[in-house]
Amino acid sequence: MQFVNGQVKNDSLKYYSQLALKPQRPDDLDKAFNYFQNHYENAAQNNKLSFVLNDLYYISSIHYKKGAYEASEDKALEAIKILDANLDYEKNTQLRKSFYTLLGLLYYEQRNQAKCLELYDRVLEITDNARDSAIVYNNISNIYRRDKNLIQAKAHLLKAYKVLPRLTDTLAIARILDNLGFVYSLLNESSKDLPLMQSALELREAKKDTTSLYTSYSHLAEYYYKVDSLDKSLKNALKAQEFANHINSPIYRHDALGMLTKLSKDSHAKAYKILNDSITNADKERASKDAFLKYDNSEFKRKALESQLKEEQQKTRTIIAVIAGAFITLVSIFIYFLLKSKHRKEKIQQVYDTESRISKQIHDEVANDVFQFMTKLESESLSNSHLIDDLQDIYSKTRDISKEHGSTEGDDLFEDVIKDLVLSFSNASTSVLAKGNADIDWESFSKMKRTTIYKVLQELLINMKKHSHASIAVLAFKNEGKKIVLNYSDNGVGCNLNKSTGLQNVENRIESLNGTITFETEPHKGFKTQIII
Incomplete structure (x- = not known):
């Protein structure tokens, strides 16, 4: 997922950005990494903040896609440290969303659910557009789906699905449709699963995006395996492996081979897959503990820096207030503001008293009378139940109006x-x-x-x-x-x-x-x- 906008109008930068984000050939990631590493070193030497942060994002992202999680985390935390030291940088919030999201993906791979959810909550707090919200909901759903909490996975995907009419990013739409269809298949909601996954595949084929096509074929392989259509499962698993090899992604190749092993009739191959998955998960859980400490350390430093900045701002405001106070010497000005303040308080008190009086009057004189009339109707066993329902609605609305304009606290x-x-x-x-x-x-x-x-x-x-x-x-x-x-x-x-x-x-x-x-x-x-x- 990428929130970073292009920061320069440079053809080379745009070209290699596309290679990093959407690799289509085996050597695309290596080419992009070499470019951004050189670009970063030059930007750092010349103190070009925007280039440094942009390059760090792509370097970290490429490490992640190649399975080098520790290196990816180090670069992301390096960027966050720079953002902490430059809180007034105009793109600080925008870039922070990007790096928090990337760290979330890293900790997802390392089985650290708590830290993933914390990071995604931080992104939601500072997100102000439909596309970013939809993508974060999708990422949260992936966490719950992996932990087999399919109800929560579906709930968060439906939040993303709700904003689809406001999205223009075809690949973002395809991602949500594909994942929602896959979750439906796991929940055995068969009328909704395959059509959504096929719609996503069509959108991805139209864009010819190799990375997302891998995901579609991988999900379809899992789907057909589940419904015991092994020939179709094998066909889609082989397509997934083809795309994984094409972009030379270790993560995708590992997953594709795992699916093919599961489809194999060789009992030794299946036993090896089970053991390999167990070892891999254990390694990721151990790595997640170290990652947890690195991230927390970075957050501690950021909060300390923000606290120091607030303290300095408070001192500055205090000095300004003292200087300003020295010039307020005319008694007439003081009296003017005093009288104005008194008048304002009296006006507010009048509004408050009026609202409270109206609220009490509505409740005592109208709502109670309606309630008594309803009770009388019920006791007389009138057959017109609609009349009682209508009066119930009137009573509820009157009570709500009283609550809205009445006292807020007891x-x-x-x-x-x-x-x-x-x-x-x-x-x-x-x-x-x-x-x-x-x-x-x-x-x-x-x-x-x-x-x-x-x-x-x-x-x-x-x-x-x-x-x-x-x-x-x-x-x-x-x-x-x-x-x-x-x-x-x-x-x-x-x-x-x-x-x-x-x-x-x-x-x-x-x-x-x-x-x-x-x-x-x-x-x-x-x-x-x-x-x-």
Whole structure:
């Protein structure tokens, strides 16, 4: 999987990038490796950051495809270390996604499921487009499929399948169709399996992509073996071996020979395959422990560097605040802001009191009357059950309106109130995540301010549920000096920004707290909001 964009308009670079990503001949990977190794050494000598990072990605990727996992990991971690030292680099997030994903593939091969899932979760947190999300869901599915957790494998592939109409990458579409069909075959859902795998094969043949064609024929060989069509299984296994030899990939050649051995009638060959698989898996598990330590060490250094950077930024803000404070000497200005603040608080309190009063009135006078009427209808055994159902709907809507405009918290901590809000908007098709919630001292805020923040978050999630069709949404909280920053993002369909009543209410509420809010969205690029209070 590749997230890295071409960073220069250089014909040679584009040519060798294609050789590395989609090798078609036995010596393609070797040619690409020699080119990028030389290019990297020259870029490093001349301190060309973008070239260095781009070259490291391809070098690491080629090592991975040739089965040199330790060398691949070393190059990926070298790149992450450079990214940690250059947090303000404009492509930092984009490149970090690429290297996290590549490390995920490495640890997948080394049987380290926990570290794979951790890395892919990190990628999902910073992903803002449908293609990247679909590919990550596909990779997560592969982890669960190998561990024979086919229900989870299918669930994550269906998340990827859901965004197919928004994809234009033919090979990405083929990958999802092929894997979903293969999982269906393992679950014995025979009406769906073979058509999906054949559709994927047709897309790959149209693109003439040797690497992905190997995967199609390998899956078809497994499928026909499972349904006891051994002639067709052997035919597809031989095609898979042909493509594996053509691109000279040790990983693919090993897997292809394993399938052919399984099809062999020689009992000694089958016994050898079982023993060889056992030894190979044990070696990978031992290697995964070392990989775990290397990655954790890199993450520790990155977090320490980020902490140091935040501390320096805090010192800088403190110095600026002291200098600015020296110029605020006029008492009239101080009084002006004091009166303005008092007026604003009174206005917020009025809004809060009004909403609470309306909520109580709706619940006490309308919802209770409807509920009593429903009880009366049921006791009189009226035959019109539809009337009771309609009243039940009216009662539910009235209760929901009361809840939406009423008080957000009782004796619960506000941190738990936000957790409950996030959980209430999460379901099988949409994952809502909250980061940094526990780091905010919510109890230092007034109840009125907490209520306003809650309603803003609620409005953003309602807007997501109604309009964005997102599969993942993230609420991120962090302290910046005396202020808190709330970042919201989702990977939905996006739009040309036109503030609806809901978004206008969000803006008004934040302004009433003397905060700032910015919206960022474009069609097919998700929706983002930053709030500073």
